[in-house]
Amino acid sequence: GASEHADTSKPPIDWRVASRLPSVPVRVLAQGSSAEGAEQxxxxxxxxxxxASVDSESSEARKGLLAYLDSSWSEAEARRCLAVGAARARRLARLELVRHAYQRPLEQWLLLDQCMYLEEQGYAVQLRQFCETSVSPRNLLVLGERLS
Incomplete structure (x- = not known):
């Protein structure tokens, strides 16, 4: 089986930790081409x-990754990884659509709930818009004044 051929000299990589990366610099993403094929x-x-080489909180977990990339990288494996990444990106895009659709109503509901709580605690409360939505989607302000 596959486990018979596993390289036991290298410690296993904890992918859940190793995959935590800081924001990717644009210069890294700009290298290569977006065209299909070898450039991709x-x-x-x-x-x-x-x-594999960037310093971050998960650097230790990625210690063996560069050696793995140097010794085991194949174009077929890279294409499989790209396919998995593309599938995850499509799924994330669908989830983002749902999140964006409910974001504003949920924020308004939470703010109204906060207003009701403040009123119950003896405050005169106003919910106001302080700028246009095009400037900031989070453009609502809760004003509360303690009643005597």
């Missing part, structure tokens, strides 16, 4: 090498 795989390799 090359750009993905650049990103993976950056991710």
């Amino acid at each position: 795989v090359d750009a993905f390799q650049v990103f993976c090498r950056w991710g």
Whole structure:
């Protein structure tokens, strides 16, 4: 089986920790090409090498990753990783649609709940818009004045 051929000299990589990366610099994403084919795989390799070497809270978990990339990287594996990443990006885009659709109503509901709580505690409360939604989607302000 696959476990018979596993390299036991390298410690296993905890991918849940190792995959935590800081924000990716645009220069890393700009390397390579967005075209299909070898350029896309090359750009993905650049990103993976950056991710394996960047200092962050998960650096220790990624210690063996560069050696793995140098010894075991194949174009087929890179394409599989790209396919998984593309599928995750599509799923995330669908989830973001739902999140964006409910974000404003949920924020308004929470603010109204806060207003009701303050009124119950003896405050005169106003909910006001302090700027246009185009300036900031979080443009509501709760004003409370303690009643004597």
